[in-house]
Amino acid sequence: IAGITQAPTSQILAAGRRMTLRCTQDMRHNAMYWYRQDLGLGLRLIHYSNTAGTTGKGEVPDGYSVSRANTDDFPLTLASAVPSQTSVYFCASSDEGGGAYNEQFFGPGTRLTVL
Amino acid sequence: AQTVTQSQPEMSVQEAETVTLSCTYDTSESDYYLFWYKQPPSRQMILVIRQEAYKQQNATENRFSVNFQKAAKSFSLKISDSQLGDAAMYFCAYRSAFAGNFNKFYFGSGTKLNVKP
Numbered sequence: 040i041a042g043i044t045q046a047p048t049s050q051i052l053a054a055g056r057r058m059t060l061r062c063t064q065d066m067r068h069n070a071m072y073w074y075r076q077d078l079g080l081g082l083r084l085i086h087y088s089n090t091a092g093t094t095g096k097g098e099v100p101d102g103y104s105v106s107r108a109n110t111d112d113f114p115l116t117l118a119s120a121v122p123s124q125t126s127v128y129f130c131a132s133s134d135e136g137g138g139a140y141n142e143q144f145f146g147p148g149t150r151l152t153v154l
Numbered sequence: 155a156q157t158v159t160q161s162q163p164e165m166s167v168q169e170a171e172t173v174t175l176s177c178t179y180d181t182s183e184s185d186y187y188l189f190w191y192k193q194p195p196s197r198q199m200i201l202v203i204r205q206e207a208y209k210q211q212n213a214t215e216n217r218f219s220v221n222f223q224k225a226a227k228s229f230s231l232k233i234s235d236s237q238l239g240d241a242a243m244y245f246c247a248y249r250s251a252f253a254g255n256f257n258k259f260y261f262g263s264g265t266k267l268n269v270k271p
Binding site for chain 2: 072079080081082083087089095098127129142143145147148
């Protein structure tokens, strides 16, 4: 069982370019999340999805968009990258069924550098 | 929005000794969940321990235990018999138990733990 995979592992991107970070989970979790991790700030939620077909905004959504066409995939798109989006991006998922609020499982992260 | 504060950016402990990492949080909610995550140099986030706010008993997982003080809004992590493999960044996290807010995890800024041989 792979859990959560993210691609690419790292990327250097020119400012103004469009970029999609991929996230796939094989645990059939209904909820998925995108975070960015910056030194001294911990993890901050960008967007989330409770179930396929629905998405919501987190703490820092500006400049990012997501889609949830199916249960397994939750891509994050930067329409026009800016240097302040240089960060490590984590995808996570959790099983929210049955009234049990379980922990989140995280992918290995994508290191993105915008020049 | 809830805030989570980890006031110790970095700590060190001798191998086999005990260390306590502190975490405080601010919330007006009565029911919630608290977590400690470990992030080793591999970057992978690993759940260490979780605590439900409605439970008075402190959670324990082998060498890891918490001191949950609900009134003080404090959630510290104690690592006993520290091992070299415990060296990592540790993040405290808060999550609401209410249906309208459960998607939103709030993380502290992290504490880097060094373990000296």
